[in-house]
């Protein structure tokens with residue numbers, strides 16, 4: 001029997017997602033029309049013999065999360081539970097803290113997935129790889145290739161090219177180590193807890209030797225990457241399965257639009273019913289869309305959205321209840337819940353897509369500011385924002401409930 005754990009983190013971590021994360025926890029933000037996490041859950045539920053999915057994080061359970069869990073359990077007919085950490089315990093500390101829940105029922109193996117990635121999730125392939133390669137109780141990291149410069153933003157893996165054993169692991173190195181990067185998707189078995197346990201014991205001893213500190217939970221804060229993988233590399237225990245299928249991180253709102261595009265491409269095969277097509281009997285788009293409007297490519301429209309005549313939308317996410325009035329234009333933007341864009345207004349952002357001429361390029365999740373200036377990025381309208389008619393909003397972030405009276409360029413409107 002198998003299980004899966006999804007690491008959903010907690011509120012402090014979603015800062016590059018503001019102001020969208022004010023309304024909805026980042027893991028529930030819609031990517032390609034469904035909550036980010038649903039893609040993980042769908043992939044896990046498809047794996048034969050999968051018995052349970054555990055979400056581990058330090059969000060306070062709220063109505064939105066509970067509703068999502070109840071709906072997902074019904075839709076995917078699998079047990080899904082949320083386990084809340086008492087503090088941020090890191091990527092290894094959370095699974096260690098809840099190890100009894102994970103090993104209950106004696107799963108022979110379990111997946112661990114970072115919530116903030118989009119992927120084709122080749123989980124069954126990882127299982128077959130584990131059976132064919134490596135020692136019976138070895139662990140598998142999903143890897144992909146990045147270009148040299150961007151590899152520094154990820155965990156980097158040096159492998160034995162014949163056996164795929166991980167010989168060397170460095171988390172976000174400062175100089176080039178390898179172009180194989182960690183995708184944040186792992187296949188473990190209960191043996192992993194012995195390794196995490198050793199680090200926990202050591203942390204506890206170190207703490208006893210130190211001056212009393214304020215973080216009493218520090219021994220339990222353990223990072224899989226730096227504390228576990230680095231030590232396991234070269235021990236014949238850790239292997240890398242390299243995928244050629246799509247994979248991208250979702251750190252910023254801009255990368256959510258890019259991830260939507262990746263999933264929408266996949267929907268042609270996996271979920272054609274979720275795609276709008278221009279034909280009789282095609283999927284019904286909720287909301288009122290007038291004929292001369294042009295939507296796409298890569299546009300997701302939430303429920304209850306109203307779109308007037310002659311509207312143009314591309315590379316954007318329109319969240320539920322928004323109202324796009326006649327002839328407005330929305331490019332590379334996220335339009336928040338219940339926001340209104342006036343007639344002939346133009347809301348535009350700058351995409352941060354990976355270089356299309358480099359097959360190994362990844363999306364750069366830029367910081368908000370560079371050299372004291374706002375980095376041009378997609379435009380984000382928080383919820384319930386009103387943009388007047390005939391103005392231009394360019395590369396800006398508008399906080400919720402703003403009623404703008406003119407156009408803005410390269411600004412955060414508080």
Ligand SMILES: Nc1nc2c(ncn2[C@@H]2O[C@H](COP(=O)(O)OP(=O)(O)O[C@H]3O[C@H](CO)[C@@H](O)[C@H](O)[C@@H]3O)[C@@H](O)[C@H]2O)c(=O)[nH]1
Nearest residue numbers: 007008009056057088089090094114115116154155182184
């Ligand atoms: N439960 C829990 N989850 C956490 C915690 N800290 C982080 N997470 C979750 O763990 C995932 C990794 O988050 P980060 O710690 O921010 O790491 P990162 O910069 O995304 O890098 C990781 O992912 C890359 C791939 O996207 C890897 O390349 C890299 O090696 C590393 O694993 C995210 O889904 C985040 O929500 C924690 O204390 N508790």
